[in-house]
Amino acid sequence: xxxxxxxxxxxxxxxxxxxxxxxxxxxxxxxxxxxxxxxxxxxxxxxxxxxxxxxxxxxxxxxxxxxxxxxxxxxxxxxxxxxxxxxxxxxxxxxxxxxxxxxxxxxxxxxxxxxxxxxxxxxxxxxxxxxxxxxxxxxxxxxxxxxxxxxxxxxxxxxxxxxxxxxxxxxxxxxxxxxxxxxxxxxxxxxxxxxxxxxxxxxxxxxxxxxxxxxxxxxxxxxxxxxxxxxxxxxxxxxxxxxxxxxxxxxxxxxxxxxxxxxxxxxxxxxx
Numbered sequence: 122x123x124x125x126x127x128x129x130x131x132x133x134x135x136x137x138x139x140x141x142x143x144x145x146x147x148x149x150x151x152x153x154x155x156x157x158x159x160x161x162x163x164x165x166x167x168x169x170x171x172x173x174x175x176x177x178x179x180x181x182x183x184x185x186x187x188x189x190x191x192x193x194x195x196x197x198x199x200x201x202x203x204x205x206x207x208x209x210x211x212x213x214x215x216x217x218x219x220x221x222x223x224x225x226x227x228x229x230x231x232x233x234x235x236x237x238x239x240x241x242x243x244x245x246x247x248x249x250x251x252x253x254x255x256x257x258x259x260x261x262x263x264x265x266x267x268x269x270x271x272x273x274x275x276x277x278x279x280x281x282x283x284x285x286x287x288x289x290x291x292x293x294x295x296x297x298x299x300x301x302x303x304x305x306x307x308x309x310x311x312x313x314x315x316x317x318x319x320x321x322x323x324x325x326x327x328x329x330x331x332x333x334x335x336x337x338x339x340x341x342x343x344x345x346x347x348x349x350x351x352x353x354x355x356x357x358x359x360x361x362x363x364x365x366x367x368x369x370x371x372x373x374x375x376x377x378x379x380x381x382x383x384x385x386x387x388x389x390x391x392x393x
Contacts, residue, residue: 152251152291159292162320163188177289185285186277189327192234197330205338209350215392216353219384220337220367221303223377229303229326229333231278236302236326236333240280240287242267244298248309251290260286292320302326302333306340314339341367355386 156175163169169184199214206217230236242262245254254261260283269279280299287295296319297309308319314336316322325332341350349362357379364377372378 155250155291155293156288159288159320162318166324177285177292182285182288185288186235186281189236189281189323190234191327194230194234194327195329195331197334201331202334205334208338209341209347211351213392215385215388216350217334217337218388218392219353219381220350220363221334222384222387223380224305225303229330233277234327235278235281236323237305238278238280238284238299238301238323239268239305240283240299241265241307242283242298244307244309245287245291245294248294248297249287249291250294254287254290257286259283261290293318296320296323299323302336303330304333304337304340306336310340310343313343353381353385355382355389357382360385 153175156177157173159177160169160171160173160175160181163181163184164173166188168188169181171180171184202214202217206212206214209217211217225237228237240260242258242260243265245261246263249261256262258267271277272279273282275282284295284299287298297307297311299319300307301323306314308322311317311319311322314322316325322336326336341347344366346363346366349366352359353363354360360378360381361372364372364381368375368377
């Protein structure tokens with residue numbers, strides 16, 4: 122369990138990692154350093170005014186919720202969307218709009234202005250570096266599950282509640298354990314997506330629709346799915362390759378290929 126120990130952190134913007142074998146004591150000390158650097162990030166963004174003490178309490182949690190909330194996010198323009206489609210070898214925006222509609226019903230934000238995330242407790246079990254974190258079906262467990270929306274009726278999506286709880290122990294592992302934005306790209310891909318930390322990845326997702334589409338393009342290119350992307354059409358069978366590559370082997374169970382075909386036909390009549 123865990124991803125090793127971070128022994129060198131230069132700043133909240135530029136981070137260098139030296140990975141060493143984990144131990145209980147070292148993991149606790151260095152996860153505290155990670156919590157402190159996360160607080161420094163929140164302070165640099167203007168959302169945290171408390172002490173840099175590595176304690177993710179109510180004050181820090183409030184700062185987290187505010188930091189990743191933006192009701193005035195910049196929407197992507199038609200020109201920017203077309204440029205992304207061109208990067209994937211397409212000649213129009215029908216397919217990229219199709220993927221957006223199927224993956225998040227066309228929006229990358231919850232109604233409260235926070236970017237959509239899905240917390241995966243089994244990923245935190247894997248990536249958490251603080252061995253004092255208890256085994257918990259809520260946020261830290263070896264198996265996937267417990268996908269709830271607002272079980273405690275506090276008005277905050279439960280994935281954010283779980284993220285906050287995980288941040289008490291290891292913010293790096295916590296943010297690595299959520300899929301983000303319209304296209305649900307996992308936080309553990311933060312380096313491949315061009316970020317120094319996974320929380321910077323979510324911060325950009327909160328404020329820019331273009332940033333969310335950039336994750337989609339990067340993910341497709343990283344996984345060599347351009348051909349599958351260009352095969353998307355109004356015929357479900359032609360969408361299977363992309364559905365499998367993007368959503369995994371169980372895509373048919375959720376009819377991803379059929380949904381892609383339907384969305385494609387919808388946008389084919391809308392986009393000229």
